[in-house]
Amino acid sequence: MTAPSDASPSANPDNLAVQPIAIYDTTLRDGSQGEGVSFSLQDKLNIAARLAEIGIEFVEGGYPLSNEKDVAFFEQVRKLDMGKTKVCAFGMTRRRSMKAEDDPGMKALVAAQTPCCTMVGKTWDYHVTEVLRATLDENLDMIGESTAFLAKHSEVLYDAEHFFDGYRANPEYALKTLQAAASGGAKWMVLCDTNGGTLPEQITEITLAAQAALQDHDVQFGIHCHNDSELAVANSLAAVDAGATQVQGTINGIGERCGNVDLIAIIANLSLKKPNYEVLGGRSLKSLTELSRFVYETANLQWRGNQPFVGQSAFAHKGGMHVHAINKAASTYEHIDPALVGNERRILVSELSGRSNIEAVAGKHNLADDKELMGKILAEVVRLENQGYQFESATASFDLLIKRVSGKFTPHFETIKYRIVAGDRDVQSGVAFAEAIIKLKVGDTLWFDAAEGHGPVNALDAGLRKALTGAYPQLSEISLIDYKVRVVDSGCGTAASIRVNIESTDGKESWGTIGVSDNIIEASWKALVDSVEYKLHQEAKPA
């Protein structure tokens, strides 16, 4: 990754020839509204750290009024190094008949102790009277007083819900809601196409009108689009061309209904196709593909193969042309060089994928110049990917793969046998039982042990570490923090391949491992063994 430039996006943009556009990520809040998306606390912290790493300016962490997990997130994210990234807490305007300082939502925002608060308010007159059941003036008071209260504690971003629909219904009132927020001290006016139904030409016209109406206020504008008309990217770019200097969205466009705008496409289009703008402080976009896949894996969602810029198929060419011709002219069949976003060209008839992953990791192992070894590693990756392995979020397993292929792997134990017995609930205890029996060999010593668990995998995990702690007491520090299962080819019912991803921690760092098998027990065992071996190899390293 290149070093961030000094051109901070919020620093006096008018003096710069190139306009910085701030990126605001709401994967952790609006993204989690997507069907099937649910993040654990650790998931949220992991994603926040990645977003800070690539230089995203604003990361919205959650809605502290809504649940305990989000409250805990704001406590724990303060311990992370977020660099220049500002963490935002999300909330709504105060309730109708309550002072701002007494409102539980306002208090929750302040308690989150974030440098920024993002507060949503109503723009559309119909929503004010019918959903909020307030008068139009009451709503203006709610916006103004809530903003003024929050502005004493942090930078305030005002999200104008249904701004474009509201403007079309009642332009005068819609603009008054922005003026109320600006007068209250909000620094950012974020225009939201909440229902995702607006067309680009309407975005342009209304964004210009909003700026004209607020010209006496010291505010900047943002845009927040949803993809219900498959126009979210074009709409966001239209708003930027009309003067917005912040784009809100989510990684991979996850979110309610058809999703939010995909920040991957926004970042890539603004950075690579619009020379008059700058994003992420001019940083390289080489980690975009990895970031996209990391978020999919963390959310336990399928990748979208044809996703622009970062999809597996985004630069995949079906055969028919001679390989030499493809190599000669490939750039003329691609709108950008895939390496710019960390993706790669794939020629579908052959199995060349994976090499850039390997090269990326190879630097760490000082293997880059060993062409023969690189070839062997590539062959092993191809073999395993054909079985259903994916190493993007299983970097510890990938690390062990490189050690194995290069002859630097020394197993710390040998599996003699493992067995699990599980079944229906015990009448007396009410617990569905699961027991694991484990037999291992460390050096010349046999270790035999058994453990119970909530299910077979939990029992295996407990049994493996119990059997090994005689030889390696330090393993008692390890615990599992995440466990994910995916059926790789779900067309064959329960006989399909099963991919298990495990995330482990020793309290200081965490690492991901993977196992694949047609048997979930075996797949889990492989991932558990890699987790333990990774930890033991890390400790065996010379300091």
Added chain:
Amino acid sequence: MTAPSDASPSANPDNLAVQPIAIYDTTLRDGSQGEGVSFSLQDKLNIAARLAEIGIEFVEGGYPLSNEKDVAFFEQVRKLDMGKTKVCAFGMTRRRSMKAEDDPGMKALVAAQTPCCTMVGKTWDYHVTEVLRATLDENLDMIGESTAFLAKHSEVLYDAEHFFDGYRANPEYALKTLQAAASGGAKWMVLCDTNGGTLPEQITEITLAAQAALQDHDVQFGIHCHNDSELAVANSLAAVDAGATQVQGTINGIGERCGNVDLIAIIANLSLKKPNYEVLGGRSLKSLTELSRFVYETANLQWRGNQPFVGQSAFAHKGGMHVHAINKAASTYEHIDPALVGNERRILVSELSGRSNIEAVAGKHNLADDKELMGKILAEVVRLENQGYQFESATASFDLLIKRVSGKFTPHFETIKYRIVAGDRDVQSGVAFAEAIIKLKVGDTLWFDAAEGHGPVNALDAGLRKALTGAYPQLSEISLIDYKVRVVDSGCGTAASIRVNIESTDGKESWGTIGVSDNIIEASWKALVDSVEYKLHQEAKPA
């Protein structure tokens, strides 16, 4: 479906206040270039018939020079009633040193006997000299002579490959290629963004320039976009606003790399949001959702849940609001009425939102007026959702839930015990073993059986049906077609709750069931039991 209006899109459009926009589908040709897409001959005929049924003006069937399947398609499609839909055969300009009438590609186009031919030619000077290895003048001759030859046999559409990139590289030459095709007698100039890298403002500018350069020719303009920048829909709409009267694309946007433009979004946006245009002769769009799913199923592709307009999540709302408010104000959270495109609103989980699901299903059970029963069902849904159940795709389990709560459920068997034993690979067989032992009671009879499987769930499935077939022989017809596992709260490692979804079939219909537990074996068992009970209850129904 409403009857087609008399306003045929190609009939004298200039006299109409509302501009008809012709839809040109290339799912069967460009769509089949998508990764993982392969259509059989029958698939292609089925899709062509559906496209004609909804009133799409042009259906490109294939590339007759490239393979026998496409030749057979053009023979057989002539036997279908395609209504006013014109079938198009696709090909390229003649070879460099060959007369048009002798060129195999030209001959194949004529032999296809279609009312229209679509011929692609080179626009970009670099491609002419480097890929085609022809002089710029030779290429103009190839375009002109090929068009003139084809125009004697059919209506000719000229696809200008890389038009936007070519125009930016050498505008004068790019326009000459169009003039050559128009002089040869092509009726349509289709401007292609082959690499998908063009921005909407560039599309507008270049489309206007192309029309200005061709003003002395009697031609209409079309647009053909790819989605590499996630702008294909916006780009196609920009071209229409700039004067194009035909949009080329594919159903669901399937196609090479990031796909072609999704015609679903084009049709819906033009029809529902742009009152100055008309598509499909003004027909209803109520079959769009069904068409989308039909094409996914035929191509054996996963549906895209968040696809605009037709995705399963496109009108799915996550809870949090009072049911009354949702029902009252749902239209204000939706950009269009989902029924317009044949889709439906879905209210997802959360304590209060389950009621509308229940009400939707309740009609079937004649429960709508029984407020007390409705309350009990709601309470049970809330209790189970808190455990991690999701009934969206487990409608068979939901059906059984209603039966259970309303006292209409009679179990067909009682589980006495089930147990699985699984472990490492057998040294001799190389198979990771899994065995299930099952004990059930049907009436007063005990059934005890065991089965092996690829993993514990596969073994349980086999064992359950084996143990029951003595009492219920019809269960031998059932098989599992899908099996999904998700960790509901993945923050607690392997002790987290596990949700198992199963899809079963008897060869005629399929149904979904669900089980949740902290033990994957128990969760799977619950889903398997529901699958079998659902089938037996269906059969027990009075005719």
